[in-house]
Amino acid sequence: MTYDPSKDGAEMDFRQRMSYGDYLQIDRILTAQLPLSSAHDEMLFIIQHQTSELWMKLALYEIQAARKMIAADQTQEALKMLSRVARIFEQLNSAWDVLRTMTPSEYTRFRDDLGQSSGFQSWQYRLIEYAAGNRNLAMLKPHEHRPDILEMLEAELARPSLYDEVLRRLARIGLPVPEEVLKRDLRQAWQFDEGVMAVWVTVYRDPSRYWEAYEVGEKLVDFEDYFRRWRFNHVTTVERVIGFKRGTGGTAGTSYLKRMLEVELFPELWRVRTEL
Numbered sequence: 001m002t003y004d005p006s007k008d009g010a011e012m013d014f015r016q017r018m019s020y021g022d023y024l025q026i027d028r029i030l031t032a033q034l035p036l037s038s039a040h041d042e043m044l045f046i047i048q049h050q051t052s053e054l055w056m057k058l059a060l061y062e063i064q065a066a067r068k069m070i071a072a073d074q075t076q077e078a079l080k081m082l083s084r085v086a087r088i089f090e091q092l093n094s095a096w097d098v099l100r101t102m103t104p105s106e107y108t109r110f111r112d113d114l115g116q117s118s119g120f121q122s123w124q125y126r127l128i129e130y131a132a133g134n135r136n137l138a139m140l141k142p143h144e145h146r147p148d149i150l151e152m153l154e155a156e157l158a159r160p161s162l163y164d165e166v167l168r169r170l171a172r173i174g175l176p177v178p179e180e181v182l183k184r185d186l187r188q189a190w191q192f193d194e195g196v197m198a199v200w201v202t203v204y205r206d207p208s209r210y211w212e213a214y215e216v217g218e219k220l221v222d223f224e225d226y227f228r229r230w231r232f233n234h235v236t237t238v239e240r241v242i243g244f245k246r247g248t249g250g251t252a253g254t255s256y257l258k259r260m261l262e263v264e265l266f267p268e269l270w271r272v273r274t275e276l
């Protein structure tokens with residue numbers, strides 16, 4: 001006899017109730033995959049990008065909340081959120097394994113249909129970079145045709161980055177963060193600073209005395225570690241799929257992405273290791 005879960009109380013009538021699909025807007029999500037070719041692998045390509053964008057949405061949400069918590073001196077809450085961000089990137093890193101099942105020949109079948117569109121124009125990715133502190137104003141340009149997106153990116157540039165907020169907090173707990181760092185032009189990308197380096201050296205040489213700062217520092221390193229892995233997995237997948245062809249977005253492709261591997265979000269935190 002087949003089992004009927006309604007006999008055990010499972011709700012089966014949603015004429016007057018909110019269902020799973022209603023709550024999660026599943027119809028909207030599942031009707032947003034619109035392949036432009038008849039190539040079998042285009043569905044994988046679309047879903048891989050869309051799911052990545054969803055995870056990026058959550059990462060941004062958590063980074064922005066963590067930054068607010070740090071500004072409000074609620075560091076413990078922020079640490080929890082930053083752990084989640086690192087795990088999100090770990091999740092995104094595993095996702096490359098699915099995309100890697102697509103061969104160059106399979107990708108070629110629909111690549112021309114993508115036109116000039118590319119992850120290079122992912123505004124959520126730029127928001128994550130801007131929120132973390134990697135503020136390259138040249139990356140605003142592809143969004144000029146969308147005033148709503150440009151406004152979000154500009155608003156992000158006007159706020160202190162996550163790293164700026166951490167350094168402000170370190171100053172509030174009595175660490176000698178240089179005044180010019182605290183008053184820096186927020187729109188600019190973070191540049192390595194000797195004074196900040198000296199602060200992290202102090203913290204890392206005596207973790208038990210500066211435990212909060214030490215914990216935040218390690219959380220930032222964790223986040224950047226997973227972010228770097230994402231970039232590395234991306235460039236490796238790209239090389240595997242398109243070799244050294246130019247990107248659909250117009251850059252030199254793999255060599256552009258390799259250059260991006262050199263980006264450091266929190267340079268002092270990586271260099272402090274050498275000083276211990």
Ligand code: HEM
Pocket residue numbers: 048049052053099107117118119120121122125234237238241242246247248249250251252253254256257260
């Ligand atoms: C076969 C799959 C993929 C290929 C061949 C590919 C290729 C590329 C290339 C060549 C670039 C450099 C910009 C350009 O000229 O187009 C790029 C940038 C980018 N891609 Fe991909 N990509 C793939 C998958 C993905 C996926 C799944 C994501 C997830 C959202 C993604 C996100 C990005 C982002 C955010 C950038 C900008 C990186 C930066 O500016 O530092 N890509 N991609």
